[in-house]
Amino acid sequence: MPDTSSSSIPRLTLTVNEAAASLGVSSRLLWGRIYDGKIAVTRVGARVLIRVADLEALLEDGRDLTGEPRFRRPKRITAGDIPSMGL
Numbered sequence: 144m145p146d147t148s149s150s151s152i153p154r155l156t157l158t159v160n161e162a163a164a165s166l167g168v169s170s171r172l173l174w175g176r177i178y179d180g181k182i183a184v185t186r187v188g189a190r191v192l193i194r195v196a197d198l199e200a201l202l203e204d205g206r207d208l209t210g211e212p213r214f215r216r217p218k219r220i221t222a223g224d225i226p227s228m229g230l
Contacts, residue, residue, distance in 0.1 A: 156185065156192035166198065 159177070163170040176182045177191075182201065185192045 154195060156194055157198070159184075159191055159193065162193045162198055166202075 157165065159173055160170050163173045166173070173182065173193075177184055177193075182193060183197055185194065
């Protein structure tokens with residue numbers, strides 16, 4: 144008989160709480176992104192599941208959960224950006 148324990152079968156989905164723990168964020172933040180449509184979910188009965196591949200893609204995209212770039216470069220200031228003092 145094949146071994147069907149959870150340790151031998153890779154998980155394709157996580158619950159919202161599991162996904163939040165794996166990302167190091169609160170489940171409340173994750174629920175907010177789900178309601179905003181930033182994270183897709185699959186419903187199986189009453190369970191709400193997030194695909195592991197979707198979480199990996201979210202991280203590889205280079206954006207944080209707010210949709211903003213993870214790292215912003217400071218705006219380069221040129222001489223034309225500095226207002227003249229009228230001297």
